[in-house]
Amino acid sequence: MTRVLLTKQNGLSITVDASKILETAHLLKNLKFDHVISVTATDYPEENRIDVIYHVSSFEDLELAKTILEIRTTVSRQEPNIHTLVAVWPSIEFLERETTDLMGINFGGREAMARLLLPEDFEGEPPLRKSYTIRTEGIDA
Amino acid sequence: MSEEQTLELLIGPQHPGSGHMRLVAEMDGDVILNFEPNIGYVHRAVEKIAETKTYVQIIPLVERTSLPDTANHNLGYVLALERLLGIDAPLRAQYLRILLAEINRIHSHLYGMGIHGNMIGSTTMLMWAFGDREPFIELAQRLTGARLSYSYIIPGGVRRDLPQDFRNDALKALSYMERRLKDYDRIFVHNPVTLARLKGVGVINRIDAARIGVVGPNLRASGIAYDVRKIEPYCIYPDLDFEVVVRDEGDAHARLLVRIGEIEQSISMIRQILGKIPDGSILADRYLDLVPSRTRFEKRSSVKFPALFSGLKPSKGEAVSRVEASRGELFHYLVSDGSTHPYRFRIVTPSFKNLIAFKHALLGQKLADIPAVYGSLDYFPPEADR
């Protein structure tokens, strides 16, 4: 399940299976995509999936830097497991930890890390999932 | 090494030199063996709040991630939103956007330099830099009506036109700043004590910089000429003549010098903008036409929002934008499901990307280098936590 799309504005988009993510990363790293700009997880509760989207680009090759390459992959909401890419791209470290905190995605294959953004004893629904509801104050003007 | 020989030092979150974060340093004598930043003390869940707000309401929200650098954050978000909406701003509005962005870059860099100076003990640099931000904040205030939280850039254009006398005032402020940069050189930048503190400290070499993905002036101080304004020019940057400031040393002092170089570049850019800003409308015609003719823009210096802005509905899709904010590359990713709220809003701020530099630049350095390197990274905790 690997598709390559040319989107209108932000260059390339690749869709891969979650199990192939490490391979893909190695491949791209060899193509000089040397850093990760962002890791985004988007929650789709109706379809019971979480999309994990990596945006990677290059610093070393300034021509390649003009492209932001998007790698899309999908994990299930119940078992949001995916292999870590920290060995391939060290720059992903805090992005992955943030995604673990806020979306509850488990990045396997790396040592367990303390919580980054949330309090260390935080429990319950990861805050960025759609099922987490924000309590709002009453508005009294 | 046995455990008794090392000392775990918890710097922050309540510490004059830590900012809104905790730095965990494992020390062997005066040498740092291990360094781990612990952030999240000012996490405000901007991404989650954005999912409950309409697209225009998010404009002030994204600014709150980084108050010293609001214009660039505002611009980055609006560029992504405009790509979703499929709309472009008129040329004059593009010029005004970059004008504000560069004014903001100057006072944001001054903020960083001031804090950096204070962190290694030069209170004079702190006071001077903060005092010299004032002319630029005043300029921005005359343009936008607010001192820091401008909310100036809106989808399809900007909110206000250049006030009268702005050009003269701005030129005066710019030549003042050039004069002041020489003062900074004497008392801080080339002060022998500063040189001793910053030269060769917290070095990130070229290869490491690319590998750990630092951004902005910190990346350029390591010899990589990566600047979004050149790589993927947005708005009117292709028309402006400027250079990417690069240094090879990769140390704390190089980062300071890159910032000063960028202030000089911004000064020259603002001069160019003021010189060739075209006349014309400042909001896209598509929105201008929606406003009642009584309150049309031609009759006043600021635009009226069309009623549509209270519930903008972009078509289903995704958009990314990257801009060069003062602290580095700022990345926005918007997912729309066709409703009035974004389905997912992702914002990766430059400070968050620079956080990793703490872990790498400080290993093997001395305890006293922590503030020296911290300041040189121009790291702004609320921007990283979002």
Added chain:
Amino acid sequence: MKPKDRRAGKLLGLTGHMQAIRSGIEHIFKPRMTVLYPEVLQDLGPNYRGMLKLRIDICISCTLCARICPSNALKMVKVDVRKYPGITYQRCIFCGFCVDICPVDALEMSGSHDAACYTLGEQVLKPEDFSKDPVIEDKPRVKPLFDEKRGLRYESC
């Protein structure tokens, strides 16, 4: 581009010390850049986005201001038969969106931002109070003027 090293070619240590000390001494005799704030207020100019005023006679109760308010500071409150906006300065962030979206210019901003009050209740304004002029402190004001040598120069006005 490499920023030019201004120090290039000069004797490192001693010149640096002398320049720093000279610069320090020079600045003792330069005029200050600060204003004595609580005693003297800075004139914020005609375009400043400060506290709001509702012109209730013009308002057409279209609710656009309440709908665009990013921080939910404006809310429509019923007065007699129609609803008019009321505001709480506990939430207002002075973004001015409400002013800019009002189709009839019923909202205007003042050059004052001193929204501090003794009680939280004072910061919640019903439409009647909202249509009064915001309290502007009566203190001497200075106007910032741009200056090539001093950056900003303050002139009393």
Added chain:
Amino acid sequence: MNVVEQLLQILLSPTIIIPLIFPGLLTTFLVIIFIAWFERKLTAKVQLRYGPLYVLKSLGGLPQLVADLLKFLFTEIIIPKGSDKKAFILSPIFLFTLSMLPVVAIPLSNSYAAFFSDLSLLLVLALLTITPIFMLLLGWSSNNKFSFIGSLRDGYLMMAYEIPMFVSILAMAVAYDTLDLVQVVGRQSSGLWGIALNPLAAITFFVAMLMTTARFPFDVAEAESELVIGPYTEYSGIIFVLCLGASYAKLSVLSLFFAEVFLGGWNPLIWPLTLNPILPGVAVFVKGLLVMGLCVFMRSIYPRFRIDQVLKLGWHTLFVLSVASVALSLGIVWVLGF
């Protein structure tokens, strides 16, 4: 009446007046108030702002420190649970007292000193060397990592300044051929002051003095952005004031000392004027205040060094300079044949 007279006689005797009133505690207190105000005001001026202003506006906020002191007097003194309580409370007191103590050995005229000694030159410095012990003690007793590192740094700092300081004074002792401060001042009556006689020693001593009193750029022990406020991190209330006052007291004592050794003491004044201690005392204090002003001016110019750089400066540069100043003194003695 007799009792009162006797009491007055005791109270007005030089051994009481000197340590308590002039140039002792009271004068030092006034000098500290002035110099702390001056430091803040001068720094503010360089930084293009006002500085302390609101306490007695007509005097430019001069009594600001008195106001601060009153505030600190009424602040609760918090003693941390894990601290060594006796040492925690006593060490700042000793620190302050010992920082002030050398004042007894500094003569303010030919005949006005609490303690005459033909070794007073050494005595002043020797008394000052005791203070770092209490600095170490107060850092240790706080049981706080930052205090501990701070006081350790202060200890290291002592290594850097002590030897150059003593050697540069040795140079002056060689040049003047005496260890008595009264005679030192007397030797300068020719108009050739120490600073002109041996500028090398003066510079070395001045830099060492900055280190001793933790002025910028040698503020490493109290480095705010790293160590909160170094050894005093856990202190509050009036004992915190004592800690802070100690460094100013030291500064005041060393500045007077500098004025006597290098700036000719009460010197342009000649014999009949030096009989009353007030006039020569004022002359010394004016010179001392000038030196103090110069010391505090450094705050507005310099950032702070790193501790290893201070040590390097002490041993690589200052020590060499001080040895060179001894050589210079020997040369002077040989040429001029003092």
